[in-house]
Amino acid sequence: MSTLTPSIEHAGGxxxxxxxxxxxxxxxxxxxxxxxxxxxxxxxxxQFLITTLLMMMVGGALALGVRWQLAFPWQRMPIxxxxxxxxxxxxxxxxMYTMLVTMHAxxxxxxxxxxxxxxxxxxFLIPLQIGADDMAFPTLNMLSYWFMLPAIVCFxxxxxxAPEWLSGVGGMNAGNAQGWTSYxxxxxLPEAAPGSQMAQTWWLIGLTLIGVSSMMGSVNYLTTxxxxxxxxxxxxxxxxxxxxxxxxxxxxxxxxxxxxxxxFMLLADRVMGTCFFIPSGIIxxxxxxxxxxxxxxxxxxxxxxxxxxxxxxxxxPAMGMVSDMLAxxxxxxxxxxxxxxxxxxxxxxxxxxxxxxxxxxxxxNPALGMTFMVSTMMIALPSxxxxxxxIGTMWGGRLQFNAVMLNCIAFVSLFIIxxxxxxFMAAVPVDIYIHxxxxxxAHFHYVLFGATLFGVFGAIQFWFPKMFGRMMNDTLGQIHxxxxxxxxxxxxxxxxxxxxxxxxxxxxxxxxxxxxxxLLPLNQFITGAAILMGVAQILLLYNFFSxxxxxxxxxxxxxxxxxxxxxxxxxxxxxxxxxxxICYHGPYEYSSPLSKDKDYLxxxxxxxxxxxRAVQAKPH
Amino acid sequence: MGKFWAVFFMVFAVACVALCAVAPYCGWWFPGDGKAHSTLxxxxxxxxxxILVIVTVTFIxxxxxxxxxxxxxxxxxxxxKALFSHGSHTLEVVWTIVPSGVLxxxxxxxxxxxxxxxxxxxxPQKMEPVAEVTARQFEWRIRYPARxxxxxxxxxxxxxxxxxxxxxxxxxxxxxxxxxxxxxxxFFVPMLRVKQDAVPGLVIPVWWExxxxxxxxxxxxxxxxxxHYKMKAQVVAQSEDDFEAWKTTxxxxxxxxxxxxxxxxxxxxxxxx
Numbered sequence: 001m002s003t004l005t006p007s008i009e010h011a012g013g014x015x016x017x018x019x020x021x022x023x024x025x026x027x028x029x030x031x032x033x034x035x036x037x038x039x040x041x042x043x044x045x046x047q048f049l050i051t052t053l054l055m056m057m058v059g060g061a062l063a064l065g066v067r068w069q070l071a072f073p074w075q076r077m078p079i080x081x082x083x084x085x086x087x088x089x090x091x092x093x094x095x096m097y098t099m100l101v102t103m104h105a106x107x108x109x110x111x112x113x114x115x116x117x118x119x120x121x122x123x124f125l126i127p128l129q130i131g132a133d134d135m136a137f138p139t140l141n142m143l144s145y146w147f148m149l150p151a152i153v154c155f156x157x158x159x160x161x162a163p164e165w166l167s168g169v170g171g172m173n174a175g176n177a178q179g180w181t182s183y184x185x186x187x188x189l190p191e192a193a194p195g196s197q198m199a200q201t202w203w204l205i206g207l208t209l210i211g212v213s214s215m216m217g218s219v220n221y222l223t224t225x226x227x228x229x230x231x232x233x234x235x236x237x238x239x240x241x242x243x244x245x246x247x248x249x250x251x252x253x254x255x256x257x258x259x260x261x262x263x264f265m266l267l268a269d270r271v272m273g274t275c276f277f278i279p280s281g282i283i284x285x286x287x288x289x290x291x292x293x294x295x296x297x298x299x300x301x302x303x304x305x306x307x308x309x310x311x312x313x314x315x316x317p318a319m320g321m322v323s324d325m326l327a328x329x330x331x332x333x334x335x336x337x338x339x340x341x342x343x344x345x346x347x348x349x350x351x352x353x354x355x356x357x358x359x360x361x362x363x364x365n366p367a368l369g370m371t372f373m374v375s376t377m378m379i380a381l382p383s384x385x386x387x388x389x390x391i392g393t394m395w396g397g398r399l400q401f402n403a404v405m406l407n408c409i410a411f412v413s414l415f416i417i418x419x420x421x422x423x424f425m426a427a428v429p430v431d432i433y434i435h436x437x438x439x440x441x442a443h444f445h446y447v448l449f450g451a452t453l454f455g456v457f458g459a460i461q462f463w464f465p466k467m468f469g470r471m472m473n474d475t476l477g478q479i480h481x482x483x484x485x486x487x488x489x490x491x492x493x494x495x496x497x498x499x500x501x502x503x504x505x506x507x508x509x510x511x512x513x514x515x516x517x518x519l520l521p522l523n524q525f526i527t528g529a530a531i532l533m534g535v536a537q538i539l540l541l542y543n544f545f546s547x548x549x550x551x552x553x554x555x556x557x558x559x560x561x562x563x564x565x566x567x568x569x570x571x572x573x574x575x576x577x578x579x580x581x582i583c584y585h586g587p588y589e590y591s592s593p594l595s596k597d598k599d600y601l602x603x604x605x606x607x608x609x610x611x612x613r614a615v616q617a618k619p620h
Numbered sequence: 621m622g623k624f625w626a627v628f629f630m631v632f633a634v635a636c637v638a639l640c641a642v643a644p645y646c647g648w649w650f651p652g653d654g655k656a657h658s659t660l661x662x663x664x665x666x667x668x669x670x671i672l673v674i675v676t677v678t679f680i681x682x683x684x685x686x687x688x689x690x691x692x693x694x695x696x697x698x699x700x701k702a703l704f705s706h707g708s709h710t711l712e713v714v715w716t717i718v719p720s721g722v723l724x725x726x727x728x729x730x731x732x733x734x735x736x737x738x739x740x741x742x743x744p745q746k747m748e749p750v751a752e753v754t755a756r757q758f759e760w761r762i763r764y765p766a767r768x769x770x771x772x773x774x775x776x777x778x779x780x781x782x783x784x785x786x787x788x789x790x791x792x793x794x795x796x797x798x799x800x801x802x803x804x805x806x807f808f809v810p811m812l813r814v815k816q817d818a819v820p821g822l823v824i825p826v827w828w829e830x831x832x833x834x835x836x837x838x839x840x841x842x843x844x845x846x847x848h849y850k851m852k853a854q855v856v857a858q859s860e861d862d863f864e865a866w867k868t869t870x871x872x873x874x875x876x877x878x879x880x881x882x883x884x885x886x887x888x889x890x891x892x893x
Contacts (some may be wrong), residue, residue: 095846179843185820186803186845192757193845279821284802285757296804296820330693336707339716361806361841363819366738370731377727384719385712391685392711396703399693401622409690413629416682417636420675427671427726429664429733433813436806436841485632493636497648502810504841507849515651515810515837522648591701599701 025573027469031548037146039138040574044145045124046467049460051148052116053541059107060534064527065092065100071520071527073509084172095194097508098177102195103159105180106203109314110210111152113448116456117317118217118252119145122245124463125321126221128565128572129239131230131581136223144216147209154206158199168198176203179506181303184277184296188269191287204267211260218252221245230564232583236341237603239563239587240334243341244320247348251309251316254352259306262299269294300362304355312351314448316344318455319386322411324587325462326390328561329405330397331599333588336389343382343389350379360431369428376426383419387412398591398599403477404559407458410485414450418443421496439499445492457481460544465558469570470551472543480539487533491526498522560600562587567604582606622694626687633683637676652811657836657857658828661813663733670729674722740825744793747827752797753786755805755818758847760784760838767867771797773823780871784853786838788830789863795827806842809855817842830857 026032033043034050068077069092076082081090092100123141127134135141157167160175169175177195178187182203190197225246229238238246265276273291277299280292327334334340356364356372390412399405421443425431434440457480464472503516510516557566564581565572581604589601593615601607643649656662696702735742749771752763762785765771766778788794798807800818807826808815816826840851858866 093846094849098843098846098848101843177846183804183842186843189803192803195846282802282820292821331702333704333706335705336712339707339712361815362817363822363824366734369734369738373730373734374727377723378720380723381716381720385716387682388711388715389707391682391689392707394686394689394693396696396705397689397693398696398698398700398702399622399690401625401694406625409625409629409686413632413683413686416679420679423675423723423726424668424671427667427730429660429730429737430668430671432737432815433661433664433668433810435815436808489632489636493639494648497639497643500643500649501647502651502808502839504808504839504849506843508846509849512849513837513839513852518647588706591704593704 025569025571027553027571028548029573030467030571037142039134039142041123041127041135041138041141042467042572042576044141045120045122047145048115048119048123048148049121051145051152052112052120053544055107055111055152056116057537057541059104059112060537062100062104062107064530064534066097066104067527067530068092069097069100069508070510071524073511092508093173094508095173095177096175098179098193098506099159099172099175099195099199101506102177102179103155103175106155106158106176106207108448109180109310110207111148111155113314113452114210114214114310115148117314117452118214118221118245118248119148121241121317121321121456121459121463122217122221122248124467125241125565126224126245127228128466128568128576129242129563129587130225130228130233131564131577131583132224132228133575133577135220136228137220140216141220144213144220147213147216151206151209151213154202154209158203158206160199167202169202170194175199178203181307182266182299183303184266184269184299185282185284185290188266188277188296188299189282189284189287189290190270191285201267201270204263204270208260208263211256211263214252215256215260218249218256221249222253225249230581230583233564233603234583236338237583237586239320240323240337240340240344241317241320244316244318244344247344248313248316251313251348251351255306255309255313258302262302262306265302266299297359297362297364300359301355301364304358305352308355308358309348309351311444311447312347315452316347318411318452318459319344321459321462322408322455323390323393324561324563325404325408325458326393326412327588327590328462328559329400329402329408330394331400331590332393332397333586333590333592334389335392335395336385337586337588339385340389343385346382347379350375350382354379357426357431360428361435373426373428377423380419380423380426383415387416387419402474403472403481404458404462406478406481406485407454407461410454410481411451411458414446414454414488417493418446418450421446433502434499436505437499438495438503438505441505442492442495442499445495449488450492454484457484457540460540462559463565464544464547464551465554466565466568466570466572468548468551469553470547471554471558472547472551476539476543480536480543483536483539484533487529487536490529491533494522494526557602560598562589562600562602564603567602623691626690626694629690630683630687633679633687637680640676652836656811656813657831657834658812658814659831660733660737660828661811662831664813667730667733671726674726737827743795743825743827744829747793747795749795749797749825750788751786752799752823753807753818754799754801755807755840755844755851756801757803757845758840758850760786760807760851760853761801762786764867766871767864773797778871780867780874782870784838785856786853787856787858787863787866789860790830790833790857791860793827793829795825798824798826803844804842805840805844805851808839808841809836810839811836812855815841833857833859833862 076090158176160169160172174194176199186192268274275294278294282290354376357376583603591599592601595601754761762782764780805818836855838853
């Protein structure tokens, strides 16, 4: 390539005749390396992305099983019921129901959201956006993906998918069913439930492997971001995506060891006869009384010490990516870049001291409840600042209403709902009532799906050109967005109302309580909407996979964006940059008066001093 | 197309508010008659409505802001560059201080309710536990002291037992001792707004004060195994006299040894016994 800053004609997909045509790698060069033990961060990112997208469909199918039972309790499940539940007349059994609830959460959290953000986008974007040729530790990076596959196998065992002679789990009725939080003693004593036997052990092993995978990723990200930035890429010239990945990696590095330790303690309680979490004299299902000495609340503290920061691990990278996309699609600098960075850091810092808000009704010291309540209220503040700044970013912009932008607007709009409903449960007295009701379910789906996944949908379509040198179909993307947005809101918004009505979570059949009987029609409506939302995801997968082959070809910088990643070929070859990049500006100089002929100013574009002085002198 | 999307997101926001507004009339609101039947429950409801007002105002404000910026963005002259602005220090300060004031207000305002509910030094005076409620897979077992006696930590010979049926007097605060025999459960009475986990190894006092008599459903709110959904019980709130009378008849039934005590009973005795 003769230049690192392709002109607009080059960027619009017309560079087939450009001088650098022969230098561009094959558009499927990353895809072809997918089944290999590649140490290229882009291939690893793509491996993560495709694995997690498929896992998302698995997790979604599990959720539809849950929804079926809540809408049509104890009725023969259509299509697959007679095959899977032949022994029960096509019905979902209560054991099966609790398994579905548990594994839906486990799959979505540990195999979809955490790896799709940190694993897929973290891997793909960090070296590209900071101007590095790869991660600091490529082999470690490769291992972080290949540790995820055995974890998927362990989770499949925990689900009861493997034959009993292999996994020791007697079918799906004995699948892991202790909730994704796995509170002891239900999870510590194998006698407590069918799912508390071998399935729980597999689940714990799978969880540990996921933890190892995340840990290898996070040390890698930290080292790479600290040490391998391109010349001129100062900390405050990093895109917010990188800031969010950096802070997420810190969260993972500090919180994960606690979960891993807790997991091993629970494992020891189960297989070695220790009693970290088991008090004395407990008789479960007529088994011998426990020896004891332990405390079940200890698990809750250790678990949430990881899992609350994990909520931010599941959110911060999406916040960063949305900031990038919003700025680009609004053709405007991010409003309040530094406040955005500081609020990310504040969320992460406060995120470590709010874990107790999951335990307000648990019987822990009530004075602790007050402390955690104040810190929880305060964590709403940086989230509010970010929201205002996103709206400020769009204000006065020249908005491009494409599928990427729509998903980002949805992110902001739905994150507001998820954040505001959080205030109800941060208020301890109100939480007494709504704790473990559907209000909580509505709240965290608004944050994890409404915010994170919509951000991810946008990010997939935004960075797809960089992965394959082709665009995804924008019309299909918009249809997918509308269907998902409507399906999502019709599914989860009414759940707030279910929660106010006192509808408890994880009930296989709530309707035998007279005060819940009249909520059946609302639940049937929700299930219909959930099916719509599930079906809409097939559009996304179709669009994703077909666009690799038939998508419109594009050049290096189809969005006219500023980041370093857009100066590389699409897809970038091994080593990423054909000319080592030098960074001269912040990442969001859209519509800058410094660039005359175009409304963006790539980070690599040098503006002579006289020109800068001239612009500064002129009032604008 | 941009204007369409601005309207689309506004319609969504209006629909959210509208749904919340009609929900109480469709039965999608607090259970039963919509009122809390305990004194603390009423305070919780007040707090809920206070937060609801704050949240609704914030929601409407932010959604209008989104609608405005989307509409402005859609009608922006496509030949003109976007506004070049890196932010505003004043605005950042304003939207940091205002929300933090509101949040701190909510946080401090509610401390009292929480303290009265959970902190022992704030508990009502002279409150004796009326019963011990023991959760197990998948039922609630209740142990009452005999009439005129206090609840002992360990079972006494004259204790009265019921299953899934919790009777309490009205008119003054009542407490129960909550424990579990096996895994973790959670004692949840939606219409009283009472919830407390039953933790293995702990005995946790839970108190409330009924505002009226009646029967209120009890559910389990912590996943406790495959039969979690089956842990149905009821709280029966009675006047003090009815409660004592109920205790007497229940004790009589429980300690009935099959030996008739009166002529009528002898006459009613089935043949062949």
